Amino acid sequence: MTLLTCRIDAGIACVTLDNPPVNALSAAVRRALWDMAETLDADPAVRAVVLTCAGRTFIAGADVREFGQPPVEPHLPDVVARLEGAAKPWVAAIHGAALGGGLEVAMGCRFRVAAPTARVGLPEVTLGIVPGASGTVRTPRLVGMAAAVDLVTSGRHWPAAKALEAGLLDAVLDGDLTEAAMGFARRALEKDLPDPASARPLSPMPEEFWTEARKTAARAGHAAPLAALDCLRCASEAPFAEAMAKERETFLALRPTPEAQALRHVFFAERAAPRPAALKEVAPRALQRVGVIGGGTMGAGIAAACREAGLEVVLIERDDAALARGLAAVEAIFDGAMARGKLSQADRAARSDGLSGSTGYDRLAEADLVIEAVFEDAAVKRAVFAELGRHCRADAVLATNTSYLDPRGLTEGVPHPERMLGLHFFSPAHVMKLLEIVPLPDTAPEVLATGFALARALGKMPVQAGICEGFIGNRILKRTRAEAEQLVRRGVPLAQVDAAMRAYGFRMGPFEAQDLGGLDIAYLQREGARADGQDVPETLGDLLVRAGRKGQKTGGGWYDYAEGDRRPQVSPTVEALLAPHVAAADPLPPEAIAAALVGAMAAEGQALLAEGIAQAPADIDLVKIHGYGFPRWKGGPMFAAALEMPSI
Numbered sequence: 001m002t003l004l005t006c007r008i009d010a011g012i013a014c015v016t017l018d019n020p021p022v023n024a025l026s027a028a029v030r031r032a033l034w035d036m037a038e039t040l041d042a043d044p045a046v047r048a049v050v051l052t053c054a055g056r057t058f059i060a061g062a063d064v065r066e067f068g069q070p071p072v073e074p075h076l077p078d079v080v081a082r083l084e085g086a087a088k089p090w091v092a093a094i095h096g097a098a099l100g101g102g103l104e105v106a107m108g109c110r111f112r113v114a115a116p117t118a119r120v121g122l123p124e125v126t127l128g129i130v131p132g133a134s135g136t137v138r139t140p141r142l143v144g145m146a147a148a149v150d151l152v153t154s155g156r157h158w159p160a161a162k163a164l165e166a167g168l169l170d171a172v173l174d175g176d177l178t179e180a181a182m183g184f185a186r187r188a189l190e191k192d193l194p195d196p197a198s199a200r201p202l203s204p205m206p207e208e209f210w211t212e213a214r215k216t217a218a219r220a221g222h223a224a225p226l227a228a229l230d231c232l233r234c235a236s237e238a239p240f241a242e243a244m245a246k247e248r249e250t251f252l253a254l255r256p257t258p259e260a261q262a263l264r265h266v267f268f269a270e271r272a273a274p275r276p277a278a279l280k281e282v283a284p285r286a287l288q289r290v291g292v293i294g295g296g297t298m299g300a301g302i303a304a305a306c307r308e309a310g311l312e313v314v315l316i317e318r319d320d321a322a323l324a325r326g327l328a329a330v331e332a333i334f335d336g337a338m339a340r341g342k343l344s345q346a347d348r349a350a351r352s353d354g355l356s357g358s359t360g361y362d363r364l365a366e367a368d369l370v371i372e373a374v375f376e377d378a379a380v381k382r383a384v385f386a387e388l389g390r391h392c393r394a395d396a397v398l399a400t401n402t403s404y405l406d407p408r409g410l411t412e413g414v415p416h417p418e419r420m421l422g423l424h425f426f427s428p429a430h431v432m433k434l435l436e437i438v439p440l441p442d443t444a445p446e447v448l449a450t451g452f453a454l455a456r457a458l459g460k461m462p463v464q465a466g467i468c469e470g471f472i473g474n475r476i477l478k479r480t481r482a483e484a485e486q487l488v489r490r491g492v493p494l495a496q497v498d499a500a501m502r503a504y505g506f507r508m509g510p511f512e513a514q515d516l517g518g519l520d521i522a523y524l525q526r527e528g529a530r531a532d533g534q535d536v537p538e539t540l541g542d543l544l545v546r547a548g549r550k551g552q553k554t555g556g557g558w559y560d561y562a563e564g565d566r567r568p569q570v571s572p573t574v575e576a577l578l579a580p581h582v583a584a585a586d587p588l589p590p591e592a593i594a595a596a597l598v599g600a601m602a603a604e605g606q607a608l609l610a611e612g613i614a615q616a617p618a619d620i621d622l623v624k625i626h627g628y629g630f631p632r633w634k635g636g637p638m639f640a641a642a643l644e645m646p647s648i
Ligand code: 3H9
Pocket: 021, 022, 024, 056, 057, 060, 061, 062, 063, 064, 065, 076, 077, 097, 099, 100, 101, 102, 104, 123, 124, 127, 130, 131, 132, 133, 135, 268, 271, 272
């Protein structure tokens, strides 16, 4: 396949790169770009060069699949330097996204122009590395150090307008981008050429600037943003060549680290999960109108998420007062988004326009999808599905948001079982990325595909799960909590367990998280199972709930909380309550505590795979990262356990 094609029109060469799917800079692309620069330099008919890309995007960066292999010449920094040093000026014409090495190639060009919808960014830190082809050295020379620090250490994408304002782009062009870029090149030749990026001056920044920037970069919790900051500082204090050498050395040193491997694993897992191979040829059903049953926290969050995706929503509640509360909860989410500047006034109004409510099911006659999100009680949910069976179209997808109950029992006897699905959202549903998608035995492939299409529309991370109590996420959570209690029983202070998990990268430890969410829901489940005659062992959490300690909402759970203060304090009351059940204090090193808990997650993950509940280890990793705060840069429990113990 020809990677680069070239046509020449009145002195302007238009070079088009075509390397699907995202024009990544494989070794072959780097070689082709180098050779093209040589050829065009030698061609007297060429006065300037426009670089465009075929397909949905400009160059999305280095080919991440090559990162496990030894680097092959020509190296990207040399290719970027070759383009910058070309005898004819190059103009990068950016559509889609210019990311990582793609933006570095563009910065090697003398000019950068873009379509209004284009984005640019240096997302390398999100892959656990730093830019490796001058991103930390040329960027500050084009946009100044403060803006460069923001772009490089956050990994965020900038829209074209912001990049233009910052000086990273020379123009944003309407209409046909290639033609507009060729016109831009012609006009540029009539004036003096600007200095190439590498020749632009850069002043050192004061010490306080770096101190503040380090504080922000450290918040990411992993090494790459701080390493990128060191490279940026070097760029402002050392000559260009020295800064380039430092960047390259840092890039190569970070590329094989466990953090970078973990982040690459997550990168590919996140791209595979939303499009399962088994559904590749299956067309989802069209979604426009969604019914949400139940206006509690979960239902309101689901309704808000659906409106954000542009779906019309009808919220159903059992009486007028509950409906008014539910609708108000959804509106409050819209208000919050506007207050944070994420929603304009006009868009805020449009969100409300597409939201309505009813206390009757007849409003659902035209719904394409209905999501049941009522109280976690099988009888209540069964009654809802009986109503849905009577009122909804035969081809409407009917979904339950149950967290623990068996969806088969909830939908039994409802006509057209092929349209039933489990859609397990996580609270708050308009924020949390994870969506467990649970097919029932009769679920039709296009209904399952509709669940995945919904997830994509809502910007969620879908993971398919089989039917068991708690599906993937909550089953692992139960095992992890049991393991955490086991550590406490053997004498590890619970505050040490929490501190160890925070040091591992979680925002909260398992006991702090229970205090925040409340201990009573899991307690009631255990009590329900005991009442059904199941053999559910007593937990330490049971002791606390029976003593009235349900978490922060009751002023205490595993910890005490002062009035209006969410900071956990070690509780003498809890110590006394647990004393008969725990061994003498026996502290463990934090690494051993984290290994025990992550090991428990991975062991339960193995069981889920063996039972066919989870389909792939990477799916389990995504569930933990997107639903339970597992640190991304550790790759998820299955990845972390395999790294520690390759036999897993
Ligand atoms: C870098 O550049 C380092 C340099 O500084 C220094 C080097 C010396 N490589 O996301 P999608 C695949 S680091 C290989 O679904 P979209 C992806 O796996 C790189 N493959 O599409 C998927 O494959 P499949 C910095 C890649 O339209 C397919 O392309 N760059 C790469 O929703 C479609 O992907 C980045 O981090 C890659 N770089 O979004 C940019 N990128 O079809 C990462 C994608 O087999 N990429 N693939 O599942 C993105 O952010 C998005 O892909 C993009 C398109 C926005 C471009």
